Amino acid sequence: MKWCAKCLYPESSAVKLSFDEKGVCSGCSVNEQKAEIDWDKRAEMLKEIVETYRSKDGSNYDCIIPVSGGKDSHYQTYYMTKKLGLKPLLVTYHGNNYLEVGEENLKNMRNVFDVDHMIFSPSVEVLKKLNRICFKLMGDMNWHAHAGIFSTPVQVAVKFNIPLIIWGEHGRLDLGGQYSLNDLVEMTARDILEHCKRGYDWDSMTDEGLKKLGRPELSEGLTARDLFCYKYPDMRDIARVGVRGLYLGNYISWDANKQTKFVIDNYNFKISEQSFDRTYRKMSNLDDMHENGIHDYLKYIKFGYGRATDHASKDIRLGIMTREEGIEMVKKYDHVKPRDLYRWLEYVGMKEEEFDRVCDTFRDPKVWRKNDKGEWEKDNMWDDKK
Amino acid sequence: MFNFRGKAYLTLMTFCIKIIFRKQINYHVFFMIAIINYKMGNLQSVGNLLEYLGEEYVITDKKEEIAGADKIILPGVGAFTEAMKNLRELDLLDILKEEVLEKKKPFLGICLGMQILAEKGYEGGECDGLGFLKGEVRHFDLKDKKLPIPHVGWNTVKPKEGSILYGNDVRERVFYFVHSYHLICKDEEDVSGYADYGGNFVASVEKGNIFATQFHPEKSQDDGIEVFKNFLAYKSA
Amino acid sequence: MLKKRLIACLLLKDGQLVESIGFSRFLVVGNAIMAVKHFNAWGVDEIIFLDINREKNYDFERNDVYYDNTLKEFAEVIRYVSKSSFVPITAGGGIRSLDDIRKYLSAGADKVSINSAAIENLQIITEGAKRFGKQCLVVSVDAKKMPDGTHHVMKNFGKEDTGMNVVEWAKKAEEAGAGEIFLTSVDMDGSLQGYDIPLIKSVVEAVNIPVIASGGVGDWNHLVEGIELGGVAAVSVGNKFHFTEHSTMHAKKYMKEHGIDTR
Secondary structure (H helix, E strand, O other): OOEOOOOOOEOOOOOOOOEOOOOOEHHHHHHHHHHHOOHHHHHHHHHHHHHHHOOOOOOOOOEEEEOOOOHHHHHHHHHHHHHOOOOEEEEEEOOOOOOHHHHHHHHHHHHHOOOEEEEEOOOHHHHHHHHHHHHHHHOOOOHHHHHHHHHHHHHHHHHHOOOEEEEOOOHHHHHHOOOOOOOOOOOOHHHHHHHHOOOOOHHHOOHHHHHHOOOHHHOOOOOHHHOHHHOOOOHHHHHHHOOEEEEHHHOOOOOHHHHHHHHHHHHOOOOOOOOOOOOOOOOOOOOOOOOOOHHHHHHHHHHOOOHHHHHHHHHHHHOOOOHHHHHHHHHHHOOOOOOHHHHHHHHHOOOHHHHHHHHHOOOOOOOEEEOOOOOEEEOOOOOOOO | OOOOOOHHHHHHHHHHHHHHHOOOOOHHHHOOEEEEOOOOOOHHHHHHHHHHOOOOEEEEOOHHHHHHOOEEEEOOOOOHHHHHHHHHHOOOHHHHHHHHHHOOOOEEEEOHHHHOOOOEEOOOOOEEOOOOOOEEEEEOOOHHHOOOOOEEEEEEEEEOOOOOOOOOOOOOEEEEEEEOEEEEEOOHHHEEEEEEOOOEEEEEEEEOOEEEEOOOHHHOHHHHHHHHHHHHHOOOO | OOOEEEEEEEEEEOOEEEEEEOOOEEEEEEOHHHHHHHHHHOOOOEEEEEEEEOOOOOOOOOOOOOOOOOOOOHHHHHHHHHOOOOOOEEEEOOOOOHHHHHHHHHHOOOEEEEOHHHHHOOHHHHHHHHHHOHHHEEEEEEEEEOOOOOEEEEEOOOOEEEEEEHHHHHHHHHHHOOOEEEEEEOOOOOOOOOOOHHHHHHHHHHOOOOEEEEOOOOOHHHHHHHHHHHOOOEEEEOHHHHOOOOHHHHHHHHHHHOOOOEO
């Protein structure tokens, strides 16, 4: 197993990396671009684009901001309302996994910003079914969240005729350098289907869909009308409305730590007082207890690394953590089986033995092997450290 | 009951086969399209489109399978002489004459598969074609027009009235072409569509059960899919 | 009349689609089938599909995705993606013999692209043209600008200078039986600054077979320049098509609005 010479990402990263001759990964090299970009020019570019979408007669919202209520959501809304003077419509997909503090932050948004906020809360029964199906089908109980977050706001854009959507940073660009910061990449149906939804679309979740996939035993009786939130609009509607999704991370120099401090100081954003089981950060993913929890645990099972690697790599790149400190974080947190597992097991009605058994079917044989005692083991970056 | 192609008859047949031979077969086996494999060109592309349209097909050079097929498709990319040589070596000339000219099976030739329908071709010397249509195949003569050869890319076709491939609709369509030679028909009524590359040339022919296109309908997206559907819907008189 | 073509150029490196910057830096964009399906839906005219690195496979098989992520050989990938493409696919990368050409054509490619093998032995083009027809053969030429202003042909992923002049090589390839020339500027690749117009023009004027321009598109206006100033029959775009929604449709719209006859 090979690791990036600079950050902590392994070769087996979920976001495919490329490495240069020095062994530095594409995620690091793309982040290094931040220092070379003329951010004032980028801010001007954004201003110009946004002007063309501002509602001329004030009869409609100027844009949509998909929000979870988190630190990024607060910063994006601050930027669009205060710096660019827009009237956005906030759209949230509520996956029913909010931490209490996350729920408070979500409600906070329309208190501190002069915005209307639409919260889409799918049926809990449907959510439980999707949790079960997707866990067994692709080892990701949070597929509904990835699919919903990236489909619901686009549906709203089409239905309300609001073409401009402002996202935060492009996650995979930031983690692994899927694109360069010079590409000015925008939201595409293809990227969302391939990477956020892993190629599975809403129609894979119905009984018929599961039968086609050869997994009829996973059927839970879902039909098309249970899955509205997960449908990306037809390309003709996208073209008709002229829907366009921009990533704010292409136009401002994104720094999660600075931005969090800013929204805490100015906009009543609250971080978790409790630590998470699988990471040292307290400000990330307050909207979904499983994102840092069992969803991330499954990432460890599949690819051999977890949230601590993500957060530490980000902080190493931002210059606020050394690689050695990062390795300590990975040692401490990556392998932990988190407590939110028990909430989830009760939520969907599954036993831990079954959970473990399904998990094991997703272990990547290139990462994991069984030792003589029959325990799972893998290479670690600290193995060669003498 | 005595219509050998009727659905009722075939259902009865497949039921009998199931009982007598204890073998399950789908009656679609009787509605097979044969794509002739004479080692020229990308046969799988045609197969992919038939699969997309839900049609059963077989890629074959076997006489029995060609004889047993409901429709015949002859694709082709390459040289006229090589095509005829291969057909001769595979001993397919007679079966094609029989199935297409005598039994009048619906036949679709694509690109080189259209060109070899001619009496003669002049690629690398004079060579006899299948002779299903009157005419000859010549190289584009465009030097004074400074147009590159081969003719590669998307070009507009003007269909004639009454054509089956274009659904009797003279609306212009765009198809993908890739060739350096073109068919010159002696009988104007054989031509069902023209395209323009330094002058008009034959884009497609239709003569009874014989259909052929210079362009590649299997690589021409929606317009191409429509041509295929129209061919597949055609029933010999 | 024959329309100008808009071509999507997909680069496959160790099983994944990548963005290429100057032939030396690569960013992993995703899986080939998603690109092929979407570009087909967005009306691209052709797809050029090149396997650019066959040394090491770090494509980890994943059983948690809906598209096939386990294909190990390029021919397998061609077979998989060509089922979903109803526009022509030109496949290239690692073609060393007539058998390789046959392999790619039977897997589902409509044309093949040959680069280094032709430089090493032009016979492969002559024989290939006889066996499969020159319409199937695209000779791919990577060109780098020299200090004296001329362009040399590069091989080995743009790293080795063959010393040959691009125009002379293009003429030789045409004579040997090439059906088209796929001309890439190593300098402009991934630059987003536009095609190398003088390079393109020099080759277009020297040959009588179609030339496809490649390398450097950052703006749809570069496509118009390529056709009007460079004189090419087709324009190819690599990286830029991956960045925006309905990219190929917007490119075509722009071209049409600026007087280019395209589908």
